[in-house]
Structure formats: structure tokens, C-alpha cells
Amino acid sequence: MTINETQDEIIEEFALFDDWADKYEYIIDLGKKLKGLPEEQKTEDNIIKGCQSRVWLNARFENGELFFDADSEAIIVKGLVNMLIRVLSGHTPNEINAADLYFIDKIGMTSHLAQTRSNGLASMVKQMKNYAIAYGLKA
Amino acid sequence: MITTDILDIQKIRADFPILNQEINGKKLVYFDNAATTQKPTAVINAIAHYYNFDNANIHRGIHTLAERATRDFEASREAVREFLGASSIEEIIFTSGTTQGINLVASTFGRKFIKEGDEIIVSGMEHHSNIVPWQMLCEEKGITLKVIPVTEQGELDMEAYENLLSEKVKLVAVNHVSNSLGTINPVKEIIALAHEYGAKVLIDGAQATSHFNIDVQDLDADFYAFSAHKLYGPTGMGALYGKKELLNAMPPYMGGGEMIKDVSFEKTTYNELPYKFEAGTPNIADVVALKTALEYADALGRENIAAHEDMLLSYATEQLSEIEGLRIIGQAKKKVSVLSFVIDGIHHQDIGVLLDNQGIAVRTGHHCTQPLMQRFNLLGTSRASFAVYNTIEEVDRLVAGIHRVKKMLL
Numbered sequence: 186m187t188i189n190e191t192q193d194e195i196i197e198e199f200a201l202f203d204d205w206a207d208k209y210e211y212i213i214d215l216g217k218k219l220k221g222l223p224e225e226q227k228t229e230d231n232i233i234k235g236c237q238s239r240v241w242l243n244a245r246f247e248n249g250e251l252f253f254d255a256d257s258e259a260i261i262v263k264g265l266v267n268m269l270i271r272v273l274s275g276h277t278p279n280e281i282n283a284a285d286l287y288f289i290d291k292i293g294m295t296s297h298l299a300q301t302r303s304n305g306l307a308s309m310v311k312q313m314k315n316y317a318i319a320y321g322l323k324a
Numbered sequence: 325m326i327t328t329d330i331l332d333i334q335k336i337r338a339d340f341p342i343l344n345q346e347i348n349g350k351k352l353v354y355f356d357n358a359a360t361t362q363k364p365t366a367v368i369n370a371i372a373h374y375y376n377f378d379n380a381n382i383h384r385g386i387h388t389l390a391e392r393a394t395r396d397f398e399a400s401r402e403a404v405r406e407f408l409g410a411s412s413i414e415e416i417i418f419t420s421g422t423t424q425g426i427n428l429v430a431s432t433f434g435r436k437f438i439k440e441g442d443e444i445i446v447s448g449m450e451h452h453s454n455i456v457p458w459q460m461l462c463e464e465k466g467i468t469l470k471v472i473p474v475t476e477q478g479e480l481d482m483e484a485y486e487n488l489l490s491e492k493v494k495l496v497a498v499n500h501v502s503n504s505l506g507t508i509n510p511v512k513e514i515i516a517l518a519h520e521y522g523a524k525v526l527i528d529g530a531q532a533t534s535h536f537n538i539d540v541q542d543l544d545a546d547f548y549a550f551s552a553h554k555l556y557g558p559t560g561m562g563a564l565y566g567k568k569e570l571l572n573a574m575p576p577y578m579g580g581g582e583m584i585k586d587v588s589f590e591k592t593t594y595n596e597l598p599y600k601f602e603a604g605t606p607n608i609a610d611v612v613a614l615k616t617a618l619e620y621a622d623a624l625g626r627e628n629i630a631a632h633e634d635m636l637l638s639y640a641t642e643q644l645s646e647i648e649g650l651r652i653i654g655q656a657k658k659k660v661s662v663l664s665f666v667i668d669g670i671h672h673q674d675i676g677v678l679l680d681n682q683g684i685a686v687r688t689g690h691h692c693t694q695p696l697m698q699r700f701n702l703l704g705t706s707r708a709s710f711a712v713y714n715t716i717e718e719v720d721r722l723v724a725g726i727h728r729v730k731k732m733l734l
Contacts, residue, residue, distance in 0.1 A: 205348065205349075205681045206681075206728075206732065209677075209678060209681065213674075213733060237672070237688060237689050237704070238703075258703065259671040259673040260674050260733060261673070261674050261677050261678075262673065297677075
């Protein structure tokens, strides 16, 4: 599935919810399902510091594709991270680098990327792209 | 239902247009007053009036507008003097807020009078803005920073404080009220003890001024800093009180216009107090509007405001205490209307996001008091803080909101 196909799939899933609580319950559920990172990978190197909650991101490069694992202390952030991984993980650095993550806006989660949230999610997207740039240069 | 209010809260709410709106489809409940209070129409109008009718640069102009702007600017200084109980307007310096007031003292008093080997005392419940300026000074000059510990209840350990005091201590910098816990600190006692050792005391009044009357002479404070925006006034301005003899002995803070008497390339002489510390064109409109904010609170009666807020705090404390898994952080005997809490198994950010979706604004995080959070082994808390326009019904909304958050997350 391409990055945009996954994004469209998520947008369709969210179209089913007509109130904020259903939407957030779904995200919370996604957060609970994200397997996260083992404690030894929650290192200072992997941390993306936000004012509100910490996010850890780990990247693996296998057969020309980039895979992400991540974790957060906050469950809603974890749910959003789950979706980001679903969209970006397993693609080539070039694809990830070029990705326009329009699904975040379409599902009404743009405020979570806003600076005021300071939750590290925007930094997380940036860090994923940085990994893509770095591995893209290596590849 | 508690209805012992002297104040007509619904009438007061009508003075704050921002409150009358929906957030995420629900009527706004604004419980982030310790971060900043909302502004009454009178304050908003005062700013507009200044720009519509009186705007001019102050002090040196001889035209009518300059005179009007200067008159209103200085009238605000007199209002602040009266509000703080200072003896002279020379002791009132307008700043950009509490942070600048503290930095001013660190950069001038600190640099001139505190030397290598000396000590500065702060408390374990300070806002970063009353820690970092002193750390910077300590690093620069080889001064030692000592910290008054905080008890489990969220009060200062006064016995430990007395033990920290010695002839080496040149300055004690503590807050009047803790922004994270709401604790009202015994600053009069803190000041008296410091003075026994010849140390000067700076009080960070940012969280105190909206809740009760201040009397710097009764407290015998050497410096007292506050921000306008926490007491119904505009953002980006505040004032620093300093005892005249100290301010006179201190070097200027920033160089520029207004703070000088005469400038030549050979020698510049500095202006008198308080202008010596007010370089550049100040935030005239907001200074003028601060007077309006002070008058607004005076008209309601500060005791009445405090009584209403105390009622909200005790009701909210009682209601929140009944929520299973919820723990209130900061149980000092004397508190302002600040309620910090954590819920077992739930990250504060999730609480903040889910309350916001219900139209309820609280603050979540470390509240710029990371050392205090570390003291309680916390990453952060959720904090509801009440102002004069808040109601019992809104507290009920918060309680229902928290129950909903718990149901969604646990």
C-alpha cells in the first residue's frame, strides 16, 4: 500500500465517527495497541522532548526500507504515533521524505501538531523525515 | 448549593466578553487563571481609548497629547504605589513583567552587591523565572545557591530555612504564592529572618496580587515583583517595587533613552528614580490599562474576590477528593484558588486534551517548576485555578469532565 493509500484508509475510518469522544476513544485504543519500545531503547538518543510528554523514536533500515518504532508516556500521543507509523513505516527514504501527511488535517488532529501542544508530535514527524534524509543519503 | 456570595458573579461574567463563547461545541470553562486571567471590558477599552485619543511618547513632549499620555502613565504608577503600599512612586519601576523584575534585580543588585563566596537562597517551589536568573548570577560570580526544601504538604520547611541562613547569605528570593501548588508562603516571617542576617529579600508576587492585598512596608520586602496580566490587566507588563535606598545604590539595568540625565562621549549621568531603570519607550498603553485593572479589582473588593475564590477552592477540593485515584498535590493550610492534581495511571497531557474537548481549559505539565515536580516524583500535574468570574457550576463541569476522562482512559 502506498503512503497515500494508507492515509486515505485512515481518513475513511475516521469518517465513521460523528462525535469527538468516539474519535478519541479510537485514538486511545490505537495508543493502547502500539507495542511501544522496550525500556532499554527509551534512551536519551531516541527521545524527542516536548514540554508535555516525552516521545521516543527508533528507526531501522532494512532492504532499502525504513521502519519505525516509537513510544510515549501519553496515550493520545501514542495513538497518533501509531497512525504515523502505519502511514510511514516500511517505505523508502525517498517516499517518506516526499510524503505530504494530509491525513492529520483531514481527521481533525491538526491541533496536535500545533506548537502550543508542545507534545513532540510535530518534532516526531520532523525526526522521521530526518531519518529518511539520512538513510536516503546512505542508500 | 453554596450561595453566600456578596458578589453578583453573573454580572461580573458579563464584564468578560471572552467567557461567553463555545469551545469544541461546549460553553467555555476557563480554569487557567494562574497562567493568565481574562480581561474585563474596562481594561480592553482603556487600551483602545489610549490609542484612539491619547497616544504620544511620554515625558519630554510639550504638546497636549504628550502631556495626556504622561499624566495617565504616571497616574498608573501612583495606582501601583498605592496598591503595593509603597511609600514613594520612586520605588515603582515598570517592567515587562515579573520575570524582567527579577532579572533586573539579579543584574544590578546581584552584580554589584553579591560576591564570590556569598550565598543566595531560593525555595524548592520557585517558578523557573525565580531560579534561572540567580543560577546565571551564581555561575558568573562564584556564588552558591541554596534551596529551602518543600514538605510533603507543599509548604516551605521553615526550620530548614533558618538553618540555611548565615552571614554569607546576601539575598533570599521566594514566591509569595506557589504557581503550581497555590501555597501562600509566610513571606513576612521569611523576610524578618533574612534581615536578622543582613540579607535582602525579593518576593515574586506574580501569583499573589490577584488574590489579596499587598503591603510591601508591612512585609518589609526589599523587592517585590508582579505581572499585570495575572490580575485582570494586560500581558507584557508589570512592576517592580524596590526600597529607595537600594534602588539608588544599584547601577542601571539597561542603557538608552529616558534613563539618562546628560549624555556626552566623555561621561553620561543617569536619571533619577524610577526613570533610571526605565530605558526606552515603555509599554505606555498597557501601563495605563493596569490602573484600570487595579480599579476593577478594587471596585469588586479584594476581600470579596478572595472569599469567592476560597469558596470555589474548598468546594472543588471536596469534590475532587472524592474521585477515586485522584490525588491533590499541595495541601498547604493556606492556599489561593489553585488546585493541582494527578490521577493514577493517566498522563496529565491526556487529561488536558480530553478536558479541552469538553470545553474546559486547565493547565497541564510542570508549570515551569521542574525542581518542584521532581520533589514530588512527578513529571507534571493538571492544574485548575479559579478567578472571580468562575462558578460552582463550572467546578461541577470539571468534576463531570474528569469522570469522563477516567472512563475513556482507564
